Amino acid sequence: MNSTSRPEGTSAQGLWEDLVTTALLGTDRRTPPPVAPAAARHGAPVPASVALLDSAAVETVRRRAGLRPAPAVARPEPAPRDPRPVPPPAAAQRLAMLLADRAGVSGGGRRGSAPDLMELLPQWLAAANASGFAAPPEILPALLDAARGRTDLRPAVLAFAGPRAVWLARLNPDWRFALRVAPGGSAALPGAEDPERAGRLWREGLFAERVALLAAIRAREPAAARELLATTWSTERAEDRLMFLDSLRTGLGADDEPFLEEALADRSRNVRATAAELLSALPGSALAARMAVRATACVVVDRTREEPTVTVEAPHECDASMERDGVVPKAPAGRGERSWWFGQLVEATPLEAWRERLGGRTPGEIVALPVADDWRPDLHGAWCRAAVRQRDAAWARALLGAPAAPEAGGPGAVSLAERAKLLGTLDPAERADWVAGFISAHGLSEAFQLLGGCAVPWTAPLGRAVVDALNIARDAGSYPWSFSGVMGLAERCLDPAEASRLEGLMAVPDETEDASPGAGGYWAEAFQRLVTTLRLRAAMTRELEAPGPAASEPTA
Secondary structure (H helix, E strand, O other), X not given: OOOOOOOOOOOHHHHHHHHHHHHHHOOOOOOOOXXXXXXXXXXXXXXXXXXXXXXXXXXXXXXXXXXOOOOOOOOOOOOOOOOOOOOOHHHHHHHHHHHHOOOOOOOOOOOOOOOOHHHHHHHHHHHHHHOOOOOOHHHHHHHHHHHXXXXXXXXXXXXXXXXXXXXXXXXXXXXXXXXXXXXXXXXXXOOOOOHHXXXXXXXXXXXXXXXXXXXXXXXXXXXXXXXXXXXXXXXXXXHHHHHHHHHHHOOOOHHHHHHHHHHOOOOXXXXXXXXXXXXXXXXXXXXXHHHHHHHHOOEEEEOOOOOOXXXXXXXXXXXXXXXXXOOOOOXXXXXXXXXXXXXXXXXXXXXXXXXXXXXXXXXXXXXHOOEOOOOHHHHHHHHHHHXXXXXXXXXXXXXXXXOOOOXXXXXXOOOHHHHHHHHOOXXXXXXXXXXXXXXXXXXXXXXXXXXXXXXXXXXXXXXXXXXXXXXXXXHOOOOHHHHHHHHHHHHHHOOHHHHHHHHHHOOOOOOOOOOOOOHHHHHHHHHHHXXXXXXXXXXXXXXXXXXXXXXXXXXX
């Protein structure tokens, strides 16, 4: 063996592992394998540590020089052509700028007056998709990287990127999410008009592909999706049955009742509960009728008192038939069993049943009735959940009450989250008017979640109410960081036409003695950022409306 040869009986991989092991243990505890020349340097023996490094260098060169070329792989097929036009040049440059700011603003400290560009990306994508534009090819990698880091961007990014997103995802595993959620992640999803191909994908596809297939067919032909699900229902895993069953929320109708009734006998408690919830959203279902019989038997109007009063006699047990219809017998910690059972019965009862039970009264008159023995929170809270589930705007209005009412929670809502859900049953204009009235009466301290459910851009009355409330807080010297969430929403949701109205608020206000230290400077920065962001959003809209190329260029 010469001075640079490998020891006999030692493979290349084995020798490299010996060198690594020696480096980890140290040359004092393990002698390096003799790979490199061990000649003395300047008349002195070579230290073991130096010999180890020499050996590692020799073996590294040998490993690189001995690498055999791999067989050539087939060239990928050309990317599909996207017939849609690309955005105008100025809009494309704006998109590149938004993507370059992907890292966003640092997490702590003051944000300053510069806009948060990454938060504008969803609006830019929504506007571009509404205009029918396709992504410029050169910007696709940055778009997919952005969607990889933010799941909320994926639907808009993949719609904008079109079929080329799928083509790129097959070449880069970092973007494989596009294969799961993009339309046509494995070519175009088959529909009910192609039962053979749809059936094969349903039987043999990955779970994500099957979910996407079922959702796509359900959106177009609800009955076909339900029939497809029925073909394999009995052999699916419980967690998969739950996910598939949840897809029936789209296009839910009376034709789904027989399938859902059978699901009430499922082995999985979660599947049974979801089936019961879906059935209770069908006021004409047999389950809704059974729940109405149980719930209305618990509630009567006592006319022997000075004024008619609702009295409640909650169930004393949760029998097998109640469990089958989705009533969960075990109450959460801190909740009484009887009130827990009662709430589930009421929220699954068609709201129309209460008109008949309570003397033909309107929802507003029913909600206004006093409730005896502290049952009001349970009864009204259950009515709130029923109104949301059944999308009943009349009951939602009654439970919300007037937005300026002294009791900010309304007569029936028991939490801010429930108020937000009730507002979701109203049309966008009515919802915005209610939230504007609430802010005018109660300020912004509890308005953040309510504002998040309002359509964008905010209506003029809602925008004025938010700006006026912010101005009042600014003039009062309030602690400014408490309003940073609402200010961030205003940057994304306020109509850009309001920018000129806000210019007077960009100056640093005089601070009163009881103002928070530094509040004036923060408020000035916040309003400067708001105005700058609104102007940027207006520019984005103008750029997307400008004339542009006729169609996207094909790529090789």
